[in-house]
Structure formats: structure tokens, C-alpha cells
Amino acid sequence: MMLRxxxxxxxxQRFETLIIVGATLISVAVSAVTIWLFxxxxxxxxxxxxxxxxxxxxxxxxxxWLDRLLRASTSLVPIFPIVAGLLAGGxxxxxxxxxxxxxxxxxxxxSRLRWFAQRAVPILAMxxxxxxxxGLTSGALLHQLAxxxxxxxxxxxxxxxxxxxxxxxxxxxAVALAIGAILGRTIPTLVLTLILVGAxxxxxxxxxxxxxLNDSVIASGETFSWDNDLYLESRVKFPNGEVLTYEEAYQTxxxxxxxxxxxxxxxxxxxxxxxxxxxxxxxELRESVAVGALAVVxxxxxxxxxxxxxxx
Amino acid sequence: xxxxxxxxGFGKRYRRRTWALRxxxxxVPASSITALVGPNGSGKSTLIRxxxxxxxxxxxxxxxxGVDPQKDRGGAVxxxxxxxxxxxxxxxxxxxxxxxxxxxLRPGFDRxxxxxxxxxxxxxxxxxxxxxxxxxxAQVGLALALATRAPILLxxxxxxxxxxxxxxxxxxxxxxxxxxxxATALLSSHVITDIEQACDRLVVLGKGHTxxxxxxxxxxxHHRIIEGTAAEAAAIAGADAVVGTFxxxxxxxxxxxxxxALADATSEPIGRAATLEEVVIGHLAAxxxxxxxxxxxxxxxxx
Numbered sequence: 037m038m039l040r041x042x043x044x045x046x047x048x049q050r051f052e053t054l055i056i057v058g059a060t061l062i063s064v065a066v067s068a069v070t071i072w073l074f075x076x077x078x079x080x081x082x083x084x085x086x087x088x089x090x091x092x093x094x095x096x097x098x099x100x101w102l103d104r105l106l107r108a109s110t111s112l113v114p115i116f117p118i119v120a121g122l123l124a125g126g127x128x129x130x131x132x133x134x135x136x137x138x139x140x141x142x143x144x145x146x147s148r149l150r151w152f153a154q155r156a157v158p159i160l161a162m163x164x165x166x167x168x169x170x171g172l173t174s175g176a177l178l179h180q181l182a183x184x185x186x187x188x189x190x191x192x193x194x195x196x197x198x199x200x201x202x203x204x205x206x207x208x209x210a211v212a213l214a215i216g217a218i219l220g221r222t223i224p225t226l227v228l229t230l231i232l233v234g235a236x237x238x239x240x241x242x243x244x245x246x247x248x249l250n251d252s253v254i255a256s257g258e259t260f261s262w263d264n265d266l267y268l269e270s271r272v273k274f275p276n277g278e279v280l281t282y283e284e285a286y287q288t289x290x291x292x293x294x295x296x297x298x299x300x301x302x303x304x305x306x307x308x309x310x311x312x313x314x315x316x317x318x319x320e321l322r323e324s325v326a327v328g329a330l331a332v333v334x335x336x337x338x339x340x341x342x343x344x345x346x347x348x
Numbered sequence: 349x350x351x352x353x354x355x356x357g358f359g360k361r362y363r364r365r366t367w368a369l370r371x372x373x374x375x376v377p378a379s380s381i382t383a384l385v386g387p388n389g390s391g392k393s394t395l396i397r398x399x400x401x402x403x404x405x406x407x408x409x410x411x412x413x414g415v416d417p418q419k420d421r422g423g424a425v426x427x428x429x430x431x432x433x434x435x436x437x438x439x440x441x442x443x444x445x446x447x448x449x450x451x452x453l454r455p456g457f458d459r460x461x462x463x464x465x466x467x468x469x470x471x472x473x474x475x476x477x478x479x480x481x482x483x484x485x486a487q488v489g490l491a492l493a494l495a496t497r498a499p500i501l502l503x504x505x506x507x508x509x510x511x512x513x514x515x516x517x518x519x520x521x522x523x524x525x526x527x528x529x530x531a532t533a534l535l536s537s538h539v540i541t542d543i544e545q546a547c548d549r550l551v552v553l554g555k556g557h558t559x560x561x562x563x564x565x566x567x568x569x570h571h572r573i574i575e576g577t578a579a580e581a582a583a584i585a586g587a588d589a590v591v592g593t594f595x596x597x598x599x600x601x602x603x604x605x606x607x608x609a610l611a612d613a614t615s616e617p618i619g620r621a622a623t624l625e626e627v628v629i630g631h632l633a634a635x636x637x638x639x640x641x642x643x644x645x646x647x648x649x650x651x
Contacts, residue, residue, distance in 0.1 A: 136436035145453030
């Protein structure tokens with residue numbers, strides 16, 4: 037019973053659906069071929085150690101090309117949820133209000149929330165699934181680039197792989213959906229959503245950083261792993277166990293600014309405030325829940341706007 | 349007479365300034381086809397949109413099939429089939445898709461009836477809405493509204509952009525369907541000649557107020573036209589009988605006068621019979637004059 041309205045919803049957003057699904061399918065297909073070439077051609081060995089491998093295979097143009105493709109693919113991942121979310125969520129209500137089709141739909145259906153669910157759920161699900169596909173693909177690509185790293189125990193590609201990409205796409209789509217329902221104009225919706233998503237990301241980053249700092253550990257240069265742990269900031273540790281930021285240390289311990297002259301034991305130690313890689317899934321889940329909750333709030337806001345507003 | 353659409357002291361103000369409508373008292377009887385006539389900005393669309401719950405009343409109250417659309421918009425929508433001025437169809441969807449969409453949104457939507465009406469108008473069901481002419485789009489909109497099997501049909505100037513043949517086809521379909529189902533229709537329009545043939549009741553709105561509300565037959569029987577100024581008409585029919593004067597396309601101005609129905613065939617009627625268009629124009633002219641007098645009086649009082 038719900039299949040037909042879902043299909044109609046996709047047809048109403050034919051252009052956006054084509055771009056999102058097309059980009060996802062192309063990305064997944066290209067990645068799959070690249071991974072297959074990587075594995076079957078023996079190129080995986082070229083990335084098994086941390087430094088460059090000097091072999092004829094690893095120096096071949098094919099290896100260079102595959103390496104570039106992998107890195108380019110993973111570097112595009114952060115953009116995907118924003119583009120997919122904007123294209124999916126923005127037009128759902130905004131375009132209907134702009135073109136007047138909302139008036140037809142709202143005069144036919146006694147329940148606007150039913151209309152809203154029929155319109156929004158399939159499109160949001162598409163954005164989420166596309167994000168999930170990209171996130172999982174990104175994880176697989178990262179695994180090729182760093183085969184020695186256990187991605188389940190590592191912050192490598194943090195926020196740019198796995199289910200978080202799907203949640204991020206849903207979050208952006210939900211914000212665009214709500215703004216579209218309030219403004220009722222597609223282009224201003226896309227512009228304002230970009231601005232709001234930027235502002236929200238900055239605010240979330242700030243809150244998240246505070247939470248992460250509370251959860252962090254102090255790692256020395258020997259115990260900190262750049263491949264696995266999440267770097268937050270560098271600090272200075274003194275022999276009495278005091279740990280200060282560099283700004284604090286410059287004020288209270290001027291010798292830090294002068295540096296260590298190499299004579300005697302060092303008067304301080306550079307340490308790293310970080311989250312151990314073992315906590316990757318816990319932190320990823322926490323951030324996913326936070327962004328997901330925000331998405332729910334914006335979807336509810338959109339539903340409220342749809343229920344309250346008058347069609348053009 | 350059971351009223352299915354009611355307005356009691358209804359007023360709608362936009363942006364805390366402009367009153368689109370004020371003090372409107374109106375009832376539309378069941379199983380009638382009522383024409384809602386008035387110039388641009390007279391509040392026709394506002395009133396229709398308010399009955400379907402798209403606008404909120406600033407004052408007064410409305411009833412749509414016994415339901416207050418402000419308190420129960422879903423209930424009001426469920427009782428109404430609505431055709432707006434522009435059909436607002438989804439350009440990329442076919443007519444079949446529109447029928448499916450309507451069926452998914454509206455409990456009891458009659459797919460077969462919608463398809464029947466569309467096919468009867470020789471519009472292919474597989475055609476995309478973007479390919480349809482304005483008239484075809486309006487007819488699809490009407491077919492969708494009729495297939496809701498709603499007891500009330502609200503038509504907000506659907507004829508405005510149609511050519512004469514398309515207008516005639518639209519009205520024919522509407523009248524036939526409404527008469528067959530016993531539904532009530534309210535049709536707002538500028539085109540008086542079409543109304544005369546399709547509607548049995550006439551409501552004239554002007555400057556946000558109801559200027560006239562009676563049956564088409566009564567409107568024709570109780571109004572006459574006298575060629576001449578208001579003073580000349582008053583001399584013939586009495587000052588109280590003169591509704592308003594307005595220019596003729598050429599020659600002397602015309603005065604619309606209200607007369608009682610002829611008591612018997614031997615009575616000599618004054619002037620000549622008024623057309624429905626002249627009845628409407630006469631009342632609109634009277635409404636404009638009253639509004640100007642009121643504005644002048646209020647300016648004088650303020651001074």
C-alpha cells in the first residue's frame with residue numbers, strides 16, 4: 037500500500053533522486069572495481085607498511101593511479117552527506133509550496149501529516165541509504181589504504197566512514213526539510229540550509245570537543261598512535277604531574293618557551309590529549325545518536341510547519 | 349433549506365492591516381450551485397480558502413458541512429472537493445499518477461470515476477500534466493475533485509484562464525456531476541454568462557462585503573434596467589428602488605432598479621428586463637459608491 041506513494045514521491049523528485057542514486061551507484065561501482073583491482077593485482081602489499089614500498093609493481097603507473105583514485109574517493113566523502121541531504125530534503129515541501137502542488141495535495145487529503153509522511157519518509161530513507169552505502173564504501177577504501185589498521189579500533193577516517201555518513205546525510209536533509217517547510221521557496225531553502233548546517237556543525241563541534249576532552253586520556257609520544265587514536269590537542273606535562281596547555285605553560289613556566297637545552301633530564305614532556313582507538317565505536321555511536329536526535333527535531337519542526345501553514 | 353456552507357460575521361485581515369473580508373454573513377443551501385461573483389480583491393478566494401481551512405478567520409465563524417474549518421480542518425477538507433484557479437498539477441506525473449496520489453491521500457476516493465471523467469474529456473490517462481493545456485489541466489483538477497465524492501464542491505475561479513469551449517465543457521461536466529450526486533457547489537467566477545446557465549443562486553461580493561445573495565431567478569425577476577441617470581430612474585421607480593448606475597457600452601448610463609415581482613400580467617413593467625450581468629454590475633457599482641461614501645464620512649469625522 038505504501039509502495040505506490042513512495043514511488044510517486046521519487047517521481048516528484050526525479051532530478052534529485054537521479055543525482056543521489058546515480059552518484060551513489062557510480063561511487064560504489066568505481067570503488068568496488070578499484071578494490072578488486074587492488075586485491076587481485078597484488079597492489080594491497082604496497083600499503084601494508086607505513087612507508088613507501090619500492091617494488092616495480094608499487095612504482096607502476098597503475099599503482100599510482102589506483103592510489104590517487106582511492107584517496108580522491110575518500111576525500112569526497114565529507115561532501116556527500118551535505119549535497120545529498122540538501123538535494124533530498126530541500127525540495128520536499130519547499131517546491132510543493134512554490135509550485136502550488138501542496139494546495140492540490142492538501143485539499144485532497146484530510147491529513148496533512150499523512151501527506152508529509154508519504155512525501156518525506158521515502159526521500160529521507162533514500163538519503164540515509166545512499167549515505168550508508170557511501171560510508172561503508174569509504175570504510176572499505178580506507179581498509180585498502182591502511183590494511184594493517186583495525187578500523188574497528190581506530191579513528192582513521194572518523195566521521196567519514198560507516199553509518200555516521202548516513203546519519204549526517206539524514207541530519208542535513210532534515211534541516212533542509214524544515215527550512216523548506218517554513219520558507220516555501222527552494223533556492224532560498226538550499227542557501228539558508230547551507231548556512232545553518234555550517235553554523236550547527238560549528239556548534240556541535242564545540243560541544244563535542246568539550247565532551248571529548250572530558251573523556252580523553254593523556255598519552256605520551258610513545259603511547260599515542262597517530263593511526264588509531266583521536267588527536268585532540270598537545271599539552272605540556274611537568275615532572276610534578278601537572279598537565280597544562282601551551283598557553284598556560286608559557287605564562288607559568290617561561291622555560292617552556294625557551295625550550296630544553298638538552299642538558300640534564302627534560303624539565304617537561306610533550307603529551308597528547310587523545311581518545312584511544314578502542315573507543316571508536318562508542319564515540320561514533322554517541323555522535324550518531326546526537327545528530328540523529330537533531331534530525332528528528334528538525335523533521336518534527338517540518339511536520340509542525342506543514343500542519344500550521346497555509347498553501348500559496 | 350439546509351445550509352452546508354455558512355459564514356457568520358466572518359472577517360479576514362492580512363498582515364494586521366488590510367481587511368480582505370469583513371462582516372460577511374452568507375449561507376449556501378444544500379444541493380445548490382451557487383455563483384460567487386465579485387471584482388478582483390473582493391475576497392472570493394479568501395472566503396473559499398477559509399471554508400477549506402487554508403485561511404484562519406480573524407473574526408466571526410464559518411461552517412463547512414457542519415464543521416468549523418478552523419477547529420477541524422481535516423473534517424472540513426474531508427467534506428470538500430476543491431478546484432483552484434490554477435490546477436497545480438505535478439508536471440512530471442501522469443494523470444494516472446495523480447489519480448493514484450489522490451487515492452492514497454483521500455479515503456473513499458473513486459479511482460474509476462476520476463478515470464471515467466478524464467477519458468470522457470478525451471484526455472489520455474498516460475499524458476503528463478506538463479503536456480496538458482490550461483483547459484485540460486482544469487478539467488483534470490475538476491475530475492479529481494469530483495472523484496472525492498465530497499458533498500461540497502468549492503471552485504475558485506477555475507474558468508478564468510479557459511477559452512469559451514473549455515469553459516463550456518468544464519461547466520457541463522460540473523453541473524452534470526453535481527446534479528447527479530446531489531452535491532452542493534460554490535463557483536466563483538468573473539464570467540457572468542456562464543454562471544447564468546450553470547448556477548441557480550448568486551452571491552455578489554464587493555469591497556469585502558456581501559452585496560447580493562439570492563437565487564438567479566429572483567435576481568432576474570426583481571431587477572429592471574432604466575436608461576438614464578440615477579435621478580431619472582428615481583423619478584420613474586422611486587429613490588429607494590435605485591440600486592446603482594453604471595455606464596452602458598455606448599449611449600446613456602444605465603440604472604439598475606429593484607422591483608417587486610409583477611403581481612399580474614396586466615401590470616406595466618418599468619424599463620426593460622435586466623440581464624444577470626447588469627444585475628451584478630449594478631450591485632457592484634452600488635457597493636463601490638457606498639464604500640466611497642463611507643470613506644468620505646470617516647475622513648470627515650477624523651478631520
